Amino acid sequence: MKINELSSCLAASRLYGEGDIEISDLQADSRKVGPGDLFICLPGHTVDGHDYAAQAAAKGAVALVCERKLEIDLPQIVVDDCRYAMSVLSNAFFGSPSSRMRMIGITGTNGKTTTTYLIERIMQDHGVKTGLIGTIQMRYDGQSYPMSGTTQESLELQRSLNQMALKGVQCCVMEVSSHALQQGRVKGTDYRTAIFTNLTQDHLDYHHTMEEYRAVKGLFFSRLGNVISPWNEERKYAVLNADDEASSYFAAQTAAEVITYGIDHSANVRASQISITAKGTFFHVETFKGESDISLRMVGKFNVYNALAAITAALLEGVPLEEIKTSLESVAGVDGRVESVDAGQDFAVIVDYAHTPDGLENVLRAVCEFAAGKVITVFGCGGDRDTTKRPLMGKIAAKYSGHVMVTSDNPRTEDPLQILSDIEAGLREDGVPQEQYEMIPDRREAITKAIEMASPGDVVLIAGKGHETYQLIGGVVHDFDDRIVAKEVIRGRSY
Numbered sequence: 001m002k003i004n005e006l007s008s009c010l011a012a013s014r015l016y017g018e019g020d021i022e023i024s025d026l027q028a029d030s031r032k033v034g035p036g037d038l039f040i041c042l043p044g045h046t047v048d049g050h051d052y053a054a055q056a057a058a059k060g061a062v063a064l065v066c067e068r069k070l071e072i073d074l075p076q077i078v079v080d081d082c083r084y085a086m087s088v089l090s091n092a093f094f095g096s097p098s099s100r101m102r103m104i105g106i107t108g109t110n111g112k113t114t115t116t117y118l119i120e121r122i123m124q125d126h127g128v129k130t131g132l133i134g135t136i137q138m139r140y141d142g143q144s145y146p147m148s149g150t151t152q153e154s155l156e157l158q159r160s161l162n163q164m165a166l167k168g169v170q171c172c173v174m175e176v177s178s179h180a181l182q183q184g185r186v187k188g189t190d191y192r193t194a195i196f197t198n199l200t201q202d203h204l205d206y207h208h209t210m211e212e213y214r215a216v217k218g219l220f221f222s223r224l225g226n227v228i229s230p231w232n233e234e235r236k237y238a239v240l241n242a243d244d245e246a247s248s249y250f251a252a253q254t255a256a257e258v259i260t261y262g263i264d265h266s267a268n269v270r271a272s273q274i275s276i277t278a279k280g281t282f283f284h285v286e287t288f289k290g291e292s293d294i295s296l297r298m299v300g301k302f303n304v305y306n307a308l309a310a311i312t313a314a315l316l317e318g319v320p321l322e323e324i325k326t327s328l329e330s331v332a333g334v335d336g337r338v339e340s341v342d343a344g345q346d347f348a349v350i351v352d353y354a355h356t357p358d359g360l361e362n363v364l365r366a367v368c369e370f371a372a373g374k375v376i377t378v379f380g381c382g383g384d385r386d387t388t389k390r391p392l393m394g395k396i397a398a399k400y401s402g403h404v405m406v407t408s409d410n411p412r413t414e415d416p417l418q419i420l421s422d423i424e425a426g427l428r429e430d431g432v433p434q435e436q437y438e439m440i441p442d443r444r445e446a447i448t449k450a451i452e453m454a455s456p457g458d459v460v461l462i463a464g465k466g467h468e469t470y471q472l473i474g475g476v477v478h479d480f481d482d483r484i485v486a487k488e489v490i491r492g493r494s495y
């Protein structure tokens with residue numbers, strides 16, 4: 001594409017300099033620029049991309065997109081908002097890849113990764129070539145790619161979707177984080193189905209209040225369904241959780257058809273007769289396409305919600321309910337989500353990714369349902385993240401556990417002891433006796449103590465890091481995998 005073609009995608013942009021130059025690629029990070037690229041200057045939270053334009057030019061950039069004319073001898077497309085421009089230009093440059101496949105997006109505080117995995121399995125079993133983008137990885141066409149976050153920036157997202165489309169991917173299921181919505185990372189991505197899991201406290205460091213957090217999630221639904229016609233394939237669906245009060249707010253904002261799922265309230269797809277054991281979860285489901293009995297190999301009532309969201313999305317893609325049942329029943333679990341660590345010990349060790357008050361409460365409730373003995377919980381809270389969730393998570397851990405090990409979970413630039421003491425404030429407020437908890441900043445030591453104190457029938461829950469294979473302390477990334485550490489400790493106890 002040529003510079004002037006890109007410039008014409010933005011009605012109010014001004015092009016300075018030669019427009020008849022071919023662009024080989026788009027970049028928003030000067031460190032990745034190569035000869036022939038167009039560099040987009042993003043004003044960030046930490047630095048301003050405009051300050052890296054000269055570096056980009058030195059690396060071979062042939063044009064810039066910026067919010068003010070720079071003293072650099074390169075053609076420049078000057079716009080009011082580089083972030084918005086990036087989403088439009090990326091769409092144009094990569095040929096609107098989201099319109100070349102069926103897009104299913106999932107937002108919500110908890111359950112996004114799990115639900116994407118369930119949908120991916122169903123669609124693949126149905127013979128649809130499916131791509132997945134989310135916290136653990138991006139994968140398609142038999143290849144997996146690491147992710148540095150949950151939802152990519154618009155430029156990387158459109159690049160990925162284009163690669164998927166070129167490989168013949170017909171359906172992409174992806175997580176849409178609230179940060180992504182706030183920053184316009186998914187603007188211009190054409191979703192057919194937008195799913196909402198739930199809204200509970202998290203990220204208040206970034207969104208400030210629950211109202212603001214909800215409003216940002218609402219953008220996903222208000223942007224959906226600009227074109228609706230029952231006569232063509234442009235129909236859009238908002239799949240909402242009938243048991244979450246935020247759903248009525250989202251329903252009011254969307255022009256798409258609202259389809260609900262739930263357990264407690266009336267819904268288009270509704271589960272009943274739920275029974276949970278240590279091995280899995282059974283439920284009966286009634287849908288707009290018949291009913292069925294489903295035995296998940298994943299535990300917890302929350303996974304019934306995830307399965308219901310997946311069932312609804314798959315039915316909307318035309319997958320028969322009996323096929324959906326077979327696929328769901330084949331899923332053994334998702335990496336780092338209620339994952340059992342078994343090294344021959346006579347008590348259970350479970351690694352889980354619960355890192356919010358609601359997530360922790362849900363997984364603890366599930367664990368308590370099948371624990372024959374006491375529950376010992378090891379957990380911490382991330383640094384440079386919502387501080388107000390810390391005391392709440394402390395209270396929840398103590399409420400459901402016989403013993404709690406408060407430890408570190410990616411302290412990042414914060415003092416680990418300060419994070420521990422923020423958690424302890426909740427324990428003190430609830431009058432939790434000192435002998436019921438320990439403050440152990442070193443996570444390996446906390447896991448070791450928890451495993452050493454376990455007796456037959458007990459459950460050791462190690463929460464917060466799930467699939468993560470690192471511990472971020474200061475600016476340093478240390479290798480750390482709860483599952484490996486737990487196994488090493490168990491083996492050290494010589495079973």
Ligand SMILES: CC(=O)N[C@H]1[C@@H](OP(=O)(O)OP(=O)(O)OC[C@H]2O[C@@H](n3ccc(=O)[nH]c3=O)[C@H](O)[C@@H]2O)O[C@H](CO)[C@@H](O)[C@@H]1O[C@H](C)C(=O)N[C@@H](C)C(=O)N[C@H](CCC(=O)O)C(=O)O
Nearest residue numbers: 028029030042044045046047049052149150151153177179
């Ligand atoms: C708060 C937030 O979302 N920050 C994101 C944001 O960072 P930033 O605004 O500080 O960027 P910056 O470092 O100031 O850089 C500004 C621009 O200068 C460019 N630059 C910078 C340095 C340089 O040498 N050359 C250069 O060109 C950068 O590429 C960027 O375009 O833009 C960066 C580049 O795309 C992201 O990596 C960064 O994510 C940070 C690492 C992050 O931790 N994000 C988390 C909070 C996040 O987004 N999480 C959600 C999941 C949350 C959930 O669980 O629901 C997610 O979707 O991942």
Ligand SMILES: Nc1ncnc2c1ncn2[C@@H]1O[C@H](COP(=O)(O)OP(=O)(O)OP(=O)(O)O)[C@@H](O)[C@H]1O
Nearest residue numbers: 109110111112113114135302352353354359362363
């Ligand atoms: N539907 C749900 N409701 C509440 N808690 C859930 C639900 N599904 C999963 N959880 C809990 O939250 C944890 C994270 O689940 P998952 O990774 O699927 O969520 P996510 O929304 O992708 O999280 P992230 O925001 O980090 O991407 C799980 O390990 C489990 O403890």
Ligand SMILES: N[C@H](CCC[C@H](N)C(=O)O)C(=O)O
Nearest residue numbers: 355381382385409410464465
């Ligand atoms: N997507 C979440 C992950 C949190 C995981 C936890 N291990 C932490 O580092 O806080 C976030 O960025 O808030």
Ligand SMILES: [Mg+2]
Nearest residue numbers: 112113135175
């Ligand atoms: Mg996720």
